[in-house]
Amino acid sequence: MAAFDRQDGAAVARLYGAAGDASSDIDEACFLWTHAFVFALEAGLAEAEIYRAKLVAEGRER
Amino acid sequence: MTHSDLSDLSGVTAPVATARGLPNAHYVDPQVFAEEREALLFGNWAGVGFAKDIPNEGDAAPIDFLGVPLLAIRDGAGDVRVYQNTCRHRGMILVEEPGNIRGTIRCPYHSWCYGLDGTLRSTPHVGGPGRNLHEDIKRDDLGLVEFPSYVYRDVIFVNVSRKAPPFEEYAAKLLERWREHDRPIYPGGGRSDFVLEVKTNWKLAVENFCESYHLPWIHPGLNTYSRLEDHYHIEEPGAFSGQGTYVYRQLEGDGGEKFPDFEGLSDFWDAGAEYVSFFPNVLFGAQRDHAYAMILMPTGIDQTRELTGIYYAFDPAEQPEKAAMIDRNADLWKGVFEEDIFVVEGMQRGRYGPGFDGGKFSPVMDNPTHLFHAWAADQIQKYRDAR
Known part of the structure; x- marks a missing residue:
């Protein structure tokens, strides 16, 4: 929540991304990668493409 | 009351020597003001802001143009574009304050994301949690609504009605x-x-x-x-x-x-x-x-x-x-x-x-x-x- 509070989108994206990577449930992982993707997109981070690719691989994004 | 009852314009277009100016209603009557909003300001190319105020890629300025929420943005090609500042999902205002958009315009409500070119880039959970696609959500049809715009002498002109001729013709x-x-x-x-x-x-x-x-x-x-x-x-x-x-x-x-x-x-x-x-x-x-x-x-x-x-x-x-x-x-x-x-x-x-x-x-x-x-x-x- 500290990352949210200081509106640090990049940190938020990485936290969600790491949580998604750590999840053993693919639906939960895709939920978390979605948030990582959105916040990375908003922050203009190149790693948005990494999260997008994870979602595309699961048929959840294009 | 018909619109023609709002004011009598017959004397205004006469030659200057015999003409009368616009009747009082055109300055004090809210119904005529609403009419002029459509006929004069939305129907033509109106100035809504300055390009100097959004000099860099991603700079964005929300503009309230007589109740129409506009969003002026400097896109990735360096061009000024003017969108309706409204998410295509639930009609939420997208950008509240002037600032720089580094990556994408994210709706603060459900986080639908738009590129600086207006394209809809992400629709999180639109098909259920963690499912960002749905056959009935056609992103190509759901980009930001863009208004015709043109920058002349640094003024951003917009034609809200889309019915005016192209700016180069209008201002020829x-x-x-x-x-x-x-x-x-x-x-x-x-x-x-x-x-x-x-x-x-x-x-x-x-x-x-x-x-x-x-x-x-x-x-x-x-x-x-x-x-x-x-x-x-x-x-x-x-x-x-x-x-x-x-x-x-x-x-x-x-x-x-x-x-x-x-x-x-x-x-x-x-x-x-x-x-x-x-x-x-x-x-x-x-x-x-x-x-x-x-x-x-x-x-x-x-x-x-x-x-x-x-x-x-x-x-x-x-x-x-x-x-x-x-x-x-x-x-x-x-x-x-x-x-x-x-x-x-x-x-x-x-x-x-x-x-x-x-x-x-x-x-x-x-x-x-x-x-x-x-x-x-x-x-x-x-x-x-x-x-």
Whole structure:
């Protein structure tokens, strides 16, 4: 929540991304990668493409 | 009540010698104000902001244009684009404050994301948690709603109705008249950008700007070097009106220095200057060494926000020694515009008097004002006829 509070989108994206990577449930992982993707997109981070690719691989994004 | 019952425009389009001005309703009646919003401001190319205020890629400025939420953005190609500031999902306002959008425009409600080019890039959980696709969510059809826009002399023009001809056609006569001035312009910055809040209907500011008749009375300082007879009318029916002078005098610094000229101007501009009300709501000044633009942003029937920017032929950031002179010039112009405030506010209050009949024009001096009234009346009548 500290990352949210200081509106640090990049940190938020990485936290969600790491949580998604750590999840053993693919639906939960895709939920978390979605948030990582959105916040990375908003922050203009190149790693948005990494999260997008994870979602595309699961048929959840294009 | 039909729209034609709102006001009688039959006397407005008559020749100036016999015409009456726009009836009071066009300044004090909320129904007519709403009608003019559509007919004059949304139906044509209106100025809504300055490109200088969004200089870098991703810079975004929300604009409330008479209730229509706009979003002006500098896209990845460096072009200014104007979108409706509304998410295609639930109609949420997308951007509340001016700022820089680094990556994507994210709706603060459900996080639908749009690129600077308006494309819908992500629809999180739209098909259920963690499922961002759905066969009925066709992203290609759900990009941001974009309005036709065009930047001329740094003013961002928008045609909300989408029914006006292309800007180059709409503004062809002004573009041609000032072709020589089609040069890069650089904002003065700092005090060269200023805003005046005026208690008047926006049209009265248009009308006051386009005529020289008032100059000796309202701007007596001009009399010291610029007499009334040194001015001429600018009249382009259906497009713009204004006034010019043959005795423009450049500002001089303490050491006699002057601002550099725009390149390639003809001899006329050595002492010539022109001031044009470009219909509906933008006022332009063109001179040999600087230019300005004022956007009249209506914020109510009797409230107008005057947004002004002053521009030069050189980049002030590269010539900091001219900063004091730039500020002095800005203060001079701001002072002139402030001198006009009591006039446009007084004319507004005068129109709450039911006995005022639109007024009687001078057949010699009020031609540019009458030209604007005739343009407005024609636009409004066409709007009424179409309904």
